[in-house]
Amino acid sequence: MVENFENKLNEFAHLLVEIGMNVQKGQTPRISSPIECAPLARKCVAACYECGAKEVIMEWSDDFITRQKYLYADETVFGEYPSFMKSKLDWLLERNAPVLSIIGADPEMLKGIDPNRIQTWQRTAGQPTKAFYDAMTAGQFQWSIGAHPTKAWAEKVFPALKGEDAIDALWDAIFKVCRITGDGKAVERWKEHIEATARRANMLNEYNFKTLHYTNSLGTDLVITLPENHIWAGGSEKSKSGVEFVANIPTEEIFTAPQYDGVNGRVYSAMPLALDGNLVDRFYMEFKDGKIVGLHADIGEEYLKRSTTVDEGSSYLGEVALVPFDSPIRNTEILFYNTLFDENASCHLAYGSAYPTCVNGGEMLDEDEQKKLGLNQSITHIDFMVGTADLSIIGTTHDGKDIPVFIDGNFAF
Numbered sequence: 001m002v003e004n005f006e007n008k009l010n011e012f013a014h015l016l017v018e019i020g021m022n023v024q025k026g027q028t029p030r031i032s033s034p035i036e037c038a039p040l041a042r043k044c045v046a047a048c049y050e051c052g053a054k055e056v057i058m059e060w061s062d063d064f065i066t067r068q069k070y071l072y073a074d075e076t077v078f079g080e081y082p083s084f085m086k087s088k089l090d091w092l093l094e095r096n097a098p099v100l101s102i103i104g105a106d107p108e109m110l111k112g113i114d115p116n117r118i119q120t121w122q123r124t125a126g127q128p129t130k131a132f133y134d135a136m137t138a139g140q141f142q143w144s145i146g147a148h149p150t151k152a153w154a155e156k157v158f159p160a161l162k163g164e165d166a167i168d169a170l171w172d173a174i175f176k177v178c179r180i181t182g183d184g185k186a187v188e189r190w191k192e193h194i195e196a197t198a199r200r201a202n203m204l205n206e207y208n209f210k211t212l213h214y215t216n217s218l219g220t221d222l223v224i225t226l227p228e229n230h231i232w233a234g235g236s237e238k239s240k241s242g243v244e245f246v247a248n249i250p251t252e253e254i255f256t257a258p259q260y261d262g263v264n265g266r267v268y269s270a271m272p273l274a275l276d277g278n279l280v281d282r283f284y285m286e287f288k289d290g291k292i293v294g295l296h297a298d299i300g301e302e303y304l305k306r307s308t309t310v311d312e313g314s315s316y317l318g319e320v321a322l323v324p325f326d327s328p329i330r331n332t333e334i335l336f337y338n339t340l341f342d343e344n345a346s347c348h349l350a351y352g353s354a355y356p357t358c359v360n361g362g363e364m365l366d367e368d369e370q371k372k373l374g375l376n377q378s379i380t381h382i383d384f385m386v387g388t389a390d391l392s393i394i395g396t397t398h399d400g401k402d403i404p405v406f407i408d409g410n411f412a413f
Contacts, residue, residue, distance in 0.1 A: 002171045004182035012146070012178065013043035015186045015249060017051060020144030021098040022245045025052030028095055032059040033102035037148035041102055057097070063109050063152070067277075070113045078120040081128040089132040096141040096241070103145060106152035107337035110277025118276050119306050126311070126379030137355050137381075138363035139237050142245035147174060147340055156337050177250045177329045177341065194246065197235030201254045203413060204232040204322075207403060209395035211262075212320065216391045218268035222287065224320055225262025227374035229360040232256045237357070250329060252344040255321035257358035260376035261290035263317050269297075270346050271385040274337050278303045283384075285351075290316050292351065308351060313378025319350035319358075325389050325409030339383050347387030347406070352380040 002008065023029050029048050033041035041058065048056045069077070092099070110118060136143050154166035161169055175181075179189045214222040234254035236246050264287055272281040283297030283304055292315040297304050308315045321343065329336075329345035336342050354375040356362035362370055367377050393406035404412040 002168050002175070005171070007182040007184070008171075008175050008180050009040060010043055011180050011182060011184055011186045012175065013040060013047045015178065015180065015190060016100060016102075016144060016146045017044055017047035018187055019190045020146060020246050020249050021048075021100050021142050022243055023048050023051040023053055023098055023142075024243060026054050027052075027098055028055050028057060028092075029053055029098040029100060030057040030059065030092055031100045031102065032061065033148070034104050034150060035060050035062050036150040037102045037104045040146070040148040044100060044102070057092075063106050063150070067109055067113070070110060070117055075117075078117050079124055081124050086128040089129060093132050093135055093140075096239070098142040098144075098245070099136070100143070101145045102148050103338070103340060104148045104150040104153055106150065106277070107156050107274040108277060108279060109152070111279075113277065115276075115303060115306050119310060122310050122380065130379060134356075137353065137357075138240075139357055140240050142239050142243055144245060144247055144249060145340055146178075146249050147338065149174065153338070157334060173332055173334055173336075174341075177332060177344075179250075179328075190246070190249075194235035197252075197254060200411065200413075201232045201234045204254060204256075204405075207395060207397060209403070209405075210398045211396045212405065213394045213396070214265075214267065214386070214391065216268075216388045218270070218388060219284070220265075220267045220386060220388075220391075222263070222265035222267040224317070225259040226320075227257060227259045227359050229373075230256045231358050231360055233355075233357065240363075248340060248344070250341065250344055252327045252329065253321040253323045253348070255319055255355075255358070257354035257375055258317045258320050259290070259374040260313075260316045260318070260354065260371070262374070263287040263290045267349065267386050269384055269386060270388050271335065271342050272299075272337065273304075273382075273384050274339065274342075275300065275303050275307055275382065279337070280304045287317075292316070307380065307382055310352075310380045311378055313376050314352050314380045314382075316351065316376045316378070317349055318352045318354035318376040318378065318381055319348075319383065321348045321350070321383070322393070322406070322411070323347050323387055324411050325387055325391070342385055343383045345387075346385035347391060347393075348383050348385045350381055350383040352376070352378040352382055 149170035154170040268284045280300035286294035389409045
């Protein structure tokens with residue numbers, strides 16, 4: 001059993017609600033969670049009411065039921081997005097309801113599922129849900145993601161352990177990287193972490209780089225052009241109403257958007273990617289004028305290819321994120337098989353949609369105007385890890401100066 005577990009779980013719930021979503025009095029937060037994650041979800045509900053929530057909307061999911069649907073549901077199901085589901089998102093959006101997603105899915109939940117079914121559903125759901133997720137990425141309302149171990153996930157991370165022993169080991173790791181000790185002071189620690197991350201983001205903004213050049217011994221040799229007036233962000237964000245929130249807990253990244261048609265070269269993955277319940281590993285992508293023109297994976301190549309052809313924008317980059325190799329998550333030496341954690345153990349890129357807040361004033365513009373500024377548009381956003389112990393990143397300023405940004409996997413400043 002995890003030492004001081006109940007205190008730590010309660011501390012985690014308050015962290016997700018007070019720092020993650022930052023629920024304000026009178027708001028109506030929505031929490032989504034797998035049924036196996038009910039202990040944390042219930043404490044989050046209670047914490048929301050302690051913060052003065054008007055009502056908490058709770059939504060449950062179940063890996064078994066999801067898998068059964070993909071295996072056995074009629075083909076026509078994947079080609080129609082139910083109107084009641086869209087109405088629910090519209091209702092939340094009208095109220096700018098804070099959103100918390102508690103995750104804990106089996107990394108291989110959809111292993112063996114017909115990938116056509118997965119891709120069809122992604123395309124079907126993309127348009128009806130676009131307004132909601134566009135508003136979310138533009139910071140119209142507060143949102144956050146946290147995690148709770150499940151048996152399947154824990155046993156994947158710790159294959160030598162079974163059942164409760166694996167779950168306890170994963171809880172220990174999650175609490176550690178989320179700065180939770182059971183002393184009730186995680187909220188204070190996170191405020192300090194947010195301030196430190198913001199200071200480094202400000203330094204990157206002052207440099208105002210034109211390009212970033214990535215190289216390492218895996219073979220990565222990639223040049224990324226950054227848009228004019230791009231903005232590096234990290235730690236926390238602010239909603240349009242001025243409420244500070246943290247989208248991912250844990251988070252170690254500082255991120256911006258690339259010029260969607262300004263990426264050239266080859267980049268190699270540094271860690272496996274859990275993609276739609278399937279694992280993709282040991283892969284590279286080749287870019288020309290921003291577009292993925294070639295890729296290969298030793299494991300799961302078909303899933304990687306399909307994920308980059310969901311729509312036109314899914315074959316272009318939408319995010320550039322910097323994470324030091326010497327980070328709390330990497331130092332655990334644990335592969336979590338979960339992007340929330342693994343992306344914060346490594347510099348990463350994302351193909352698909354860009355965050356409009358990564359260019360000055362971008363969130364105020366429509367899609368066409370955002371694209372003119374260099375921001376990629378897509379219904380998908382997939383992070384993959386590229387940071388290694390020997391990663392070098394050289395930033396070139398608009399006046400031609402080369403500045404080391406990363407040396408041997410860590411920030412040079």
